[in-house]
Amino acid sequence: MFRRKKLSAEDPATEGDPEEMVVIVDQAVNPYLALFHEPAGYRAEQIRALRNRLVALNPDGEPKTLVVTSAVRAEGKTVAALNLAMAFAELERQQVVIVDADLRRPSCERYLNLNPEPGLADVLLGRVPLERALRPAGFRRLMMLGAGSRVTNPAEVLGASRIDELFQRLKERFQYVVIDTPPVLPSTDAGVLSARADGTLLVVRLEHSLKKQSREALRVIQDMGGNVLGSFVNELRGQDPESDQRLAYEPREAEED
Ligand SMILES: Nc1ncnc2c1ncn2[C@@H]1O[C@H](COP(=O)(O)OP(=O)(O)O)[C@@H](O)[C@H]1O
Ligand SMILES: [Mg+2]
Structure with a gap:
């Protein structure tokens, strides 16, 4: 949807000049980013509950790197990682960054309606300093390190020992580093990243991935030395206010009181 607006109505010199028009494009972020679109809704609350459990697992409040992955593609990893990063960013005094480490299909x-800019791949290849690649994600103080330039050898780029150094540097600056990754079964990237992160969350999309694929992904991560903290289940029937009104808990309208 477009809306046209005059830049300077007072200035007759620009009248009729096409440059006086600005085009405002409606923000088109992914509709499943519950923390962004429906912060008071049931889904956002579920994600905060997961965040709170992760915070409880870290009583000393030490900086942590958290990988979000799943067995196969299209299970909701990226949406889950962004929602979780936003939930962490809601906490006061927490510096949080979302890292797009899916160099294959970033x-x-x-999903945040941002333009691609130099990011992770450029930092790992030493082309751009980390500080230049970090930028606001458009939600509170959440920062983002995008995937960056396309590379032909993502496994090599991510496998370099530079990633350990990068995780360390990110932890000096952020309390929570949430890392979106490619799926576990088709490539080694997620396993490698899990092994180097403090914790891993496995996203499972019911009725999409096969149970045996999720089990296999869990085994791969554990075999590589990853620390699986739990799973993030998408599309649980009967656990959604749309299908079960007992789970709805919308704020009361003023006139209802
Ligand atoms: N909870 C959800 N319910 C329904 N659709 C979802 C949900 N989370 C993500 N999606 C949609 O499913 C597709 C895959 O999600 P995405 O997060 O990109 O998966 P992945 O990163 O695992 O490939 C996207 O079109 C996304 O908008
Ligand atoms: Mg993804």
């Missing part, structure tokens, strides 16, 4: 920037 989508964090697209």
Whole structure:
């Protein structure tokens, strides 16, 4: 949807000049970013509950790197990682960054309606300093490190020992580093990243991935030395206020009181 607006109505010199028009494009972020679109809704609360459990697992409040992954593609990893990063960013005094480590099919920037810019791949290849690649994600103080330039050898780029150094540097600056990754079964990237992160969350989309695929992904991560903290289940029937009104808990309208 477009809306046209005059830049300077007072200035007759620009009248009729096409440059006086600005085009405002409606923000088109991914509709499943519950923390962004429906912060008071049931889904946002579920994500905060997960965040609170992760915070409880870290009583000393030490900086942590958290990988979000799943067995196969399209299970909701990127949406889950962004929602979780936003939930962490809601906490006071927490510096949080979302890192798009899916160098194969990056989508964090697209889901946040941001333009692709230098990011993780450029930092790992030493082309751009970290400080230049970090930028606001458009939600509170959440920062983003996008995937960056496309590379032909993502496994090599991510496998370099530079990633350990990068995680360390990110932890000096952020309390929570949430890392979106490619799926576990088709490539080694997620396993490698899990092994180097403090914790891993496995996203499972019911009725999409096969149970045996999720089990296999869990085994791969554990075999590589990853620390699986839990799973993030998408599309649980009967656990959604749309299908079960007992779970709805919308704020009361003023006139209802
Ligand atoms: N909870 C959800 N319910 C329904 N659709 C979802 C949900 N989370 C994500 N999606 C949609 O499913 C597709 C895959 O999600 P995405 O997060 O990109 O998966 P992945 O990163 O695992 O490939 C996207 O079109 C996304 O908008
Ligand atoms: Mg993804």
